[in-house]
Amino acid sequence: MGSGKTTFARFFIQEVARINKKKIKEPITSPTYNLINNYNCGNNINICHVDLYRMKTIKEIEKIGLFEEIENKIVLIEWPEKVEKILKKRIDISFIKKQNK
Numbered sequence: 001m002g003s004g005k006t007t008f009a010r011f012f013i014q015e016v017a018r019i020n021k022k023k024i025k026e027p028i029t030s031p032t033y034n035l036i037n038n039y040n041c042g043n044n045i046n047i048c049h050v051d052l053y054r055m056k057t058i059k060e061i062e063k064i065g066l067f068e069e070i071e072n073k074i075v076l077i078e079w080p081e082k083v084e085k086i087l088k089k090r091i092d093i094s095f096i097k098k099q100n101k
Contacts, residue, residue: 004095005030005078005095006029006030006078008076008093008095009028009049009076009078010028012047012076013028013039013041013047013049013076014028016041016045016047016074017039017041017042020041020042020043020045021042022040022041022042022043024039024041026039028049030051030078031049031050031051031078032051032053032054035050035051035052035054035055035064036048036049036050036064036065036066036069037049037050038069038073045074046072046073046074047073047074047075047076048069048070048073048074048075048076049076049078050066050070050075050076050077050078051077051078051079052066052077052078052079052080052082052083053078053079055079055082058082058083058086061082061083066083067086080092
């Protein structure tokens, strides 16, 4: 927690949109309570930002429609270890919170 996942997602989404000359009008926020936030970044590029922290089982994840929601999109998943056995095509980026001494 607090390691910069949403900050990374915000800058990634803004940069993809900027490259495509698209302005994201809504705030790019953590999907902690919504679970899934979608962003149209122009040129048929859609980014889905997902937070699986509160999901306990694959059944819960299936119920929110994640696997249908992410088709043909760039998907940024916070807490991806909950679906890593299912999602085979992926790039993993890890964030480690630096401990203050």
